[in-house]
Amino acid sequence: xxxxxTPPGLEGLFDLDRKGVDIRPTLLRVLTDQxxxxxxxxxxxxxxxTELAMRLIDETDIATRAAVSVRLAPHACAPRTIMxxxxxxxxxxAEPVLxxxxxxxxxxxxxxxxxxxxxxxxxxxxxxxxxxxPPPAPVPLPAPAPVPGPVKxxxxxxxxxxxxxxxxxxxxxxxAVPIAPAAPADPPPAATTENIAAGENTxxxxxxxxxxxxxxxxxxxxxxxxxxxxxxxxxxxxxxNLDYAEWPVGQPPEPLQRADVWRLETxxxxxxxGTLMRELERALGISYxxxxxxxxxxxxxxxxxxxxxxxxxxxxxxxxxxxxxxRIGQSVDRVYELSALxxxxxxxxxxxxxxxxxxxxxxxxGGSDTRAIxxxxxxxxxxxxxxxxxxxxxTTRKPELVPRRAASGEN
Numbered sequence: 032x033x034x035x036x037t038p039p040g041l042e043g044l045f046d047l048d049r050k051g052v053d054i055r056p057t058l059l060r061v062l063t064d065q066x067x068x069x070x071x072x073x074x075x076x077x078x079x080x081t082e083l084a085m086r087l088i089d090e091t092d093i094a095t096r097a098a099v100s101v102r103l104a105p106h107a108c109a110p111r112t113i114m115x116x117x118x119x120x121x122x123x124x125a126e127p128v129l130x131x132x133x134x135x136x137x138x139x140x141x142x143x144x145x146x147x148x149x150x151x152x153x154x155x156x157x158x159x160x161x162x163x164x165p166p167p168a169p170v171p172l173p174a175p176a177p178v179p180g181p182v183k184x185x186x187x188x189x190x191x192x193x194x195x196x197x198x199x200x201x202x203x204x205x206x207a208v209p210i211a212p213a214a215p216a217d218p219p220p221a222a223t224t225e226n227i228a229a230g231e232n233t234x235x236x237x238x239x240x241x242x243x244x245x246x247x248x249x250x251x252x253x254x255x256x257x258x259x260x261x262x263x264x265x266x267x268x269x270x271x272n273l274d275y276a277e278w279p280v281g282q283p284p285e286p287l288q289r290a291d292v293w294r295l296e297t298x299x300x301x302x303x304x305g306t307l308m309r310e311l312e313r314a315l316g317i318s319y320x321x322x323x324x325x326x327x328x329x330x331x332x333x334x335x336x337x338x339x340x341x342x343x344x345x346x347x348x349x350x351x352x353x354x355x356x357x358r359i360g361q362s363v364d365r366v367y368e369l370s371a372l373x374x375x376x377x378x379x380x381x382x383x384x385x386x387x388x389x390x391x392x393x394x395x396x397g398g399s400d401t402r403a404i405x406x407x408x409x410x411x412x413x414x415x416x417x418x419x420x421x422x423x424x425x426t427t428r429k430p431e432l433v434p435r436r437a438a439s440g441e442n
Contacts (some may be wrong), residue, residue, distance in 0.1 A: 032153045034075045046155070046328075049307055055087050055089045055090050055091050056092065056094075056095040057353055057354070058087060059084065059087040059088065059095060060095065060098060060099065060361060060363060061104075061363050062080065062083060062084060063084065063086075063099050063102055063103065063370070064102070064362070064363040065363070066080050067102060067103070067106060067108075069414075070108060070368055071108070071280055072108060077110055079112045080110065084099075084110075084113055085112065085113065086212075087267040088113070088116060088117070089240075093121060093123060093124060096117065096120060096124045097124045098361050099117070099122050099124075100117045100120075100124050100125070100127045100128055101127045103128070104119070104127040104128045104130070104132050105132070105133075105134075107133045107134065109134055109197060110240055111134050114128055114132050114135065115130055115139065118135060118143055119131070119140070119146065119147060121141060122150060122154070124149070125147075125151065125154070128155060129143070129151065129154045129155050129157055129158065130154060130159075131202070142160070143155070145163070146187070186240075187418075195215055199233065233234050233259055235310075247390060247391045248391070251387050251390035251391040252391040252392075253392035254278075254387050255387055255388060255392075256322075256391075257269075258333075258384070259328070259333075260322060262330075263330050263332065263368070266330070266332040267332070267372060267375075270271050270280060270332070270336060270372070270375075270376045270380050270384065271375065271376060271380070273376075273379075273380035273383045273384060274377055274379060274380050276383060278383050278387060279383075279386060279388065280333050280379050280382045280386065285314065285316060286342075287341055287342070287343070291310070291314065291347045292344075292347060293342060293353065294306070294309050295307065295311075295314075295343070295347075296347055296350060296351060298310060299350070299351040299354045299355040300354045301348065302354065302355075304326055304352065304355075307326055307355065308322040308323050308325075308326050311325060311326070311337060312394070315337060315340065315341070315385050315388075316339055316385075316389060316391045316394055317385065317388050317389055317392075317394055318393065319394075320392060321391070321392055322389045325337055326355065326356070327356070328356070328358070329354055329359070330359070330365075331359045331365065331369045332349075332369070332372065333354070334351065334352065334355065335348065335352075335369050335372050335376070336376065336381040336384045336385070337374065337381070337385065338351070338386070339373060339377075339378055339380075339381035340378065340382045340385045342378065342379040345370060345373055345374070348369075348373060349369075350372055351367060352366055352369055353366060
């Protein structure tokens with residue numbers, strides 16, 4: 032095994048391997064990022080990384096090999112054996128290496144063209160040429176010594192005395208005019224039995240309550256869109272400042288059992304995004320559209336806040352983030368940043384964000400749920416198949432549909 036520092040929280044990858052989860056793509060990306068963290072490596076480190084990476088490259092898919100190729104291509108410390116292997120791979124994998132890698136020599140490029148053909152030659156032709164060395168700078172000649180000439184007398188300098196500045200008399204200070212204190216405003220009349228008997232309503236009416244509720248929903252939608260439209264740095268500041276926001280924390284999510292956490296993690300490891308969305312929808316009490324935005328987000332802060340609100344352990348969150356969204360899992364540095372964010376934010380701030388998501392779009396509102404439609408269609412198809420099977424005949428007669436009102440009229 033390569034003697035790199037083990038990423039915190041990723042020790043469970045090998046436990047997942049024993050459970051049947053394919054960890055080779057993730058392990059290759061993790062080891063590559065760990066190798067590139069240091070600009071200088073000992074021969075033993077390079078040899079061990081090369082041996083392990085070569086085995087993983089042969090057993091991973093094209094997307095993973097292309098991601099590793101992009102990471103290794105611009106680095107001069109990339110192992111030569113791996114770069115030659117990637118340069119002879121399919122075009123999607125080989126192109127970054129052929130265009131950028133400083134490890135490839137002109138002899139390597141000619142051998143790859145002879146072996147792989149014209150398509151690779153076209154990519155190598157776009158490879159930037161090495162800039163010629165600049166000519167040496169000319170050596171400056173020493174300046175000739177100045178020839179002494181006749182000494183001239185310096186012209187006398189006439190110093191003029193400054194003119195005295197005119198004295199400006201100070202303006203007289205106006206006397207302060209005392210300001211009479213303002214009369215206190217009359218307090219609002221208290222609710223009395225006479226007012227109530229006269230039919231005057233002192234409590235806010237339904238219109239005022241509905242207006243306040245509409246204002247809260249509009250504010251929640253604005254905060255929700257602001258959070259999802261912000262970048263990673265802005266999202267971090269929003270989550271940290273939610274500790275001091277006046278927005279209520281709201282009801283905490285139902286405590287997750289071990290089976291609930293297992294379903295969430297399993298859905299992420301198997302890339303079952305639909306199951307993961309439904310589990311988040313049920314656990315957080317949010318709408319299906321909001322759970323979809325959380326799962327499909329490209330930077331990962333929403334799933335970190337959701338995990339904090341549900342008190343999911345940090346190591347399980349790291350595995351969910353690694354496997355849930357390929358765009359996040361391809362960068363181990365990004366996973367480290369999200370783990371640090373999980374430690375920084377508080378549970379109250381995460382629950383405030385969940386409350387905002389609920390208020391912005393209540394669960395069950397906003398558009399039809401296609402899953403319910405699909406379930407109804409599946410139930411109808413199953414009922415038709417059972418009905419046709421119960422008749423026992425190969426040819427069935429199509430039943431006549433009689434409107435209920437017409438039938439009742441004939442009777």
